[in-house]
Amino acid sequence: MSMPFFVPGDDPGASFPELLRRVGLKPETPSGGGVDMGVPHATTCIALRYADGVVMAGDRRATSGNLISHRSMEKVVQADRYSGVAIAGAAGPAMEMIKLFQLQLEHYEKVEGSFLSLEGKANQLSMMVRGNLPSAMQGMVVVPIFAGFDRRRGEGRLWAYDVTGGRYEEREFVATGSGSLHAGTVIKLGHNPQLSGEDAVTLACRALWEAADADSATGGPDALRGIYPVVATITTTGWARISDEVLAERYVAIAAESRSRQ
Amino acid sequence: MSMPFYVAPEQVMKDRADYARKGIARGRAAVALRYVDGIALVAENPSNTLRKVSEIYDRIAFAGIGKYNEYDQLRVAGVRAADLKGYQYSRDDVDARSLANSYAQMLGQIFTHEMKPMEVEILVAEVAHDSEGDQLFHILYDGTVFDEKRFSVLGGDADAMSARLNESWSEGLDLGSAVRAAVSALAGPDRTLTSDDLEVAALSRTNGRRCFLRLSDADVAAHLAASS
Numbered sequence: 001m002s003m004p005f006f007v008p009g010d011d012p013g014a015s016f017p018e019l020l021r022r023v024g025l026k027p028e029t030p031s032g033g034g035v036d037m038g039v040p041h042a043t044t045c046i047a048l049r050y051a052d053g054v055v056m057a058g059d060r061r062a063t064s065g066n067l068i069s070h071r072s073m074e075k076v077v078q079a080d081r082y083s084g085v086a087i088a089g090a091a092g093p094a095m096e097m098i099k100l101f102q103l104q105l106e107h108y109e110k111v112e113g114s115f116l117s118l119e120g121k122a123n124q125l126s127m128m129v130r131g132n133l134p135s136a137m138q139g140m141v142v143v144p145i146f147a148g149f150d151r152r153r154g155e156g157r158l159w160a161y162d163v164t165g166g167r168y169e170e171r172e173f174v175a176t177g178s179g180s181l182h183a184g185t186v187i188k189l190g191h192n193p194q195l196s197g198e199d200a201v202t203l204a205c206r207a208l209w210e211a212a213d214a215d216s217a218t219g220g221p222d223a224l225r226g227i228y229p230v231v232a233t234i235t236t237t238g239w240a241r242i243s244d245e246v247l248a249e250r251y252v253a254i255a256a257e258s259r260s261r262q
Numbered sequence: 263m264s265m266p267f268y269v270a271p272e273q274v275m276k277d278r279a280d281y282a283r284k285g286i287a288r289g290r291a292a293v294a295l296r297y298v299d300g301i302a303l304v305a306e307n308p309s310n311t312l313r314k315v316s317e318i319y320d321r322i323a324f325a326g327i328g329k330y331n332e333y334d335q336l337r338v339a340g341v342r343a344a345d346l347k348g349y350q351y352s353r354d355d356v357d358a359r360s361l362a363n364s365y366a367q368m369l370g371q372i373f374t375h376e377m378k379p380m381e382v383e384i385l386v387a388e389v390a391h392d393s394e395g396d397q398l399f400h401i402l403y404d405g406t407v408f409d410e411k412r413f414s415v416l417g418g419d420a421d422a423m424s425a426r427l428n429e430s431w432s433e434g435l436d437l438g439s440a441v442r443a444a445v446s447a448l449a450g451p452d453r454t455l456t457s458d459d460l461e462v463a464a465l466s467r468t469n470g471r472r473c474f475l476r477l478s479d480a481d482v483a484a485h486l487a488a489s490s
Contacts, residue, residue, distance in 0.1 A: 002364065002367075003339045003340070003342075003343045003364040003365070003367075003368055004339060004342045004343060004346065005335075005339050005368065016345060016349075019342055019345075019346070020346075020349070023346060025346065025349070025350065099349075100349075103345060103348075103349060106345070107341065107342075107345050110316070110317055110318070110341045110345075111338055111341055111342075113311075113313060113316065
C-alpha cells in the first residue's frame with residue numbers, strides 16, 4: 001500500500017475515520033436485511049462513579065435469539081489509558097465501533113502529539129454512534145457507555161448514549177443492554193459517591209449477578225469454565241482490570257450471602 | 263520561441279543533492295542507538311513542543327532532522343500508513359522495513375520529480391522482542407536507505423559523530439549509558455549539552471504494547487548526572 005500523502009488544505013487531520021474514507025477503506029453500511037438477521041447480541045454493561053474514579057463492568061454473554069452464541073465476549077474494553085468503553089447491541093458493528101474508537105484515540109494522540117480531552121473522546125464516540133444510525137434502522141443497534149478519569153477535573157465521569165448518538169453525562173451510574181433495568185436498580189439502591197474502590201467493585205458484581213438472575217440474555221459468573229465478568233476501575237493511575245481470582249472470591253461471597261437469605 | 267538551456271542530468275542531480283545537504287547541515291543532529299532493552303533516540307532540540315522524535319506504532323519510532331515542516335509531514339504520513347495497515351490486517355503486520363521502503367519511494371520520487379528536494383534525513387526504528395532483531399533504517403533526502411546495526415547518526419556532521427559513537431558504543435549498554443554516549447557524540451569535544459537542549463525518547467521492550475516512551479527533562483538530567 002502506498003503511503004497516504006495529502007496536500008495542505010486537503011488534509012484529513014487527526015481523524016482516523018475521515019482517513020479511512022479518503023483512502024476508500026470505510027466499512028460499508030449493511031443495507032437490506034430485516035430486523036431479525038440472527039446476528040449475535042451483546043447485553044448488560046454498567047459503569048458507576050466512586051470516590052477515586054469509575055468502575056466499569058459487563059457480562060460475557062452474546063446471544064442469537066434464544067441461543068448463547070458466545071460465552072466469553074469482552075464488551076468492556078480499555079479505550080486508552082484513562083478511559084474505557086462498554087457496548088451493548090449487535091456484536092459485529094459494536095466490536096467494529098470499539099476497534100475504530102480505540103484506533104481513533106491512539107491516532108489522534110500520535111498525530112497531534114497530545115491526548116484528546118475526556119469530553120472530546122465522549123464526543124468522538126457520539127459521532128460514531130450517529131454514523132451507525134442507518135445500520136440501527138436495520139436492527140443493528142449499538143448503544144455504548146463511555147467512562148473515564150478526567151485528569152483536568154480530577155474526577156471520574158461517565159456518559160450514556162442513545163441510538164442517534166445523543167450523549168448524556170450521568171452523575172452516579174449508567175446501565176445499558178437487556179439486563180440494564182435489574183442491574184441499574186441494584187446500583188441505585190447501593191450507590192453513594194463516597195464508595196471505596198472495593199465496595200464499588202462488589203456493587204458492580206452484585207448488579208451483574210442480579211441482572212443475570214432475571215435476564216436470560218445476561219450471563220452470570222461461570223465457575224465451571226472460569227469465565228467471570230469484565231470489571232475494571234479507572235482512576236488517576238489509569239485503567240486497571242480486576243483479576244478473575246478476585247472476582248471469583250467476590251462471587252463466592254455474593255452466592256453465600258444469597259444462600260443465607262433463602 | 264525561447265529554447266531552455268541544456269543542463270546535464272548529472273548536474274541537476276548534483277545541484278539538488280547539494281541544496282538538500284546544505285539545508286540539512288544547518289539544522290541540529292539526532293542519534294539513535296541500541297541499548298539492552300531496546301533503542302534510545304536522542305536529538306539536539308531546544309524546543310519542548312516541536313518534536314524531532316516521535317511514536318509511529320507499537321514498536322516503531324520516527325526521528326527526523328532538517329526542515330521541520332517537511333519531516334513532520336513525513337512523520338504524519340508514517341503514522342497514517344501504520345495505523346491503516348494495522349486496521350486492515352493486524353497489529354503484528356506493521357513493520358519498519360515496509361515503512362522505510364515507502365518513505366524511500368516517496369523521498370526518491372520527490373527528489374527526482376519535484377521542484378525542490380526535501381531537506382530532511384529520517385530514521386525509522388523498530389524494537390524487536392529480542393535485541394538481535396532491533397532495526398534501524400536511516401533514509402536520506404534522495405531516498406537512499408541504510409540498514410544500520412548498532413547506531414545511526416542523522417545530521418550534517420554525521421561522520422565525526424559516528425566516529426565518536428564508534429568509540430563509546432558497546433553491546434548491552436543500559437539506558438543511562440546509551441543516553442550519555444549519544445549526548446557526548448552529539449556535543450563533541452568542545453560543547454556541553456544539558457537536558458534543556460535535548461529531546462530523548464526510547465523504544466523499550468519492557469514498556470508493554472506501546473514501546474515508545476519519552477523521557478522528561480528531569481529523567482534526562484538524572485541520566486546525564488550519573489556519568490561522573
